Amino acid sequence: MKLVSKIIRYKREKGIAQLIKVGFIVLVEVLVEKQHEFRKKVLSTFKKNILIFIFKLIGPPQILTFTSKTNKAILKAFGAHIGKNRILIFPPITLLGTRKYSNLTINDDCTIHGNIFLDLTCRITLEKGVSLGPGVIIMTHNDYNYNSFLKAQLAHTCGTKEVLIKEGSGIKAGALITMGVTIGKDVVVGGGAVVNRDVPDNCFVAGVPARLIKEIGDGNSFNQKENEVKCYGPNR
Template sequence: MDNLLILGAGGHGKVVAETAMLTGRWNNIAFLDNDNTLNRVLGIPVIGDFDTYLDHKKTYSNAIVAVGNNRNRHVWLTKLEKAGYKIPVIIHPSSIVSKFSGIESGTVVLANAVINANASIAQGCILNTSCTIDHDCVIGKGVHISPGVNVSGTVTINDYSWLGVGAKIVNNITIGSNAIVAAGAVVISDIPDSVMVAGVPAQIKKSFGDEL
């Protein structure tokens, strides 16, 4: 078994760390975090800040990023990969993942999530607690699917978008990149890039341009 370095010791980092422990895949786990007041989190040592990532390669062959900002998460995954770290997929033992699905490196699948047949999940996604991704969906890089989200079949969600808690996406929808779907929204039509939608049915409430 290898050792695992987790960048980010906040709330999401705690969940990723516990999920990693439950898999039994790593001998040792450590955090990097930019809060220099932290020494240990969940009993796991915090051994430096993010910028020290190159110093730990000899001890920690695997690394993953546990930060909520979708773009920042992907930027750091790219740095780790270029530095020669192995970037794993971390899947909670209680989740249900079809053997016919595909999940790229740096993605975490958390407790009770379901990924059905022929779903394709790109690098660095968060598939959070009890979300469901149905058949033939395509999820772009750095996407965050929040707890309790239901994504119906043949949905495409493009890079860096974020679906809030309990959102529901009907079949055959495309959601653009850098989009935000508010908590509880029901999406029944395509969503363009760089907007926030909310409501039932979901409607555009704000445009972001390229600021996300």
């Protein structure tokens, strides 16, 4: 009986030792992984700070070609109003009209895909949850430069006006938003569309110029919305 008891105790102690050994190995692996993540985070922060320091000396870039987090940090460092929660800003992003970014507001949960062109001559505001597809262009000014004939004939289309895209709207690839346009909540703008008039809430618009295709889940009549979103001629 004593022998059996010793054998059982030995196995139990060996099992506990093995468990401690495995636990120690797992702990070491976790610590190594955390250390790697910490090092990566520190290097990423250092890189962002170095880039911002350089741009403070030479002026901010007009084309952002860095990672989403770095793009966000650079924009914020030079005056853009950036939300605190999930925001993805994929490269490249081209910024026109100013070397300060204070005319740009990007709220929480926005996604900006690559090859975007943002004209910051006047204010651009993206409310919460807005998505800009690849190749979207947003213009806030219009000028015919040295063409005096066009300037005389189309003077009412020149100038600067802000663009507002309201909460939850999605602008698909290659769309153009012209100056002075306000896009309502939960709007979908089709790929390649040219939007030169305000768009009411809960609509799908597409085409050149953009026209109402259908409503998206609200009670307003189709005819009412069609009248609101007809896009003939210059805005206002």
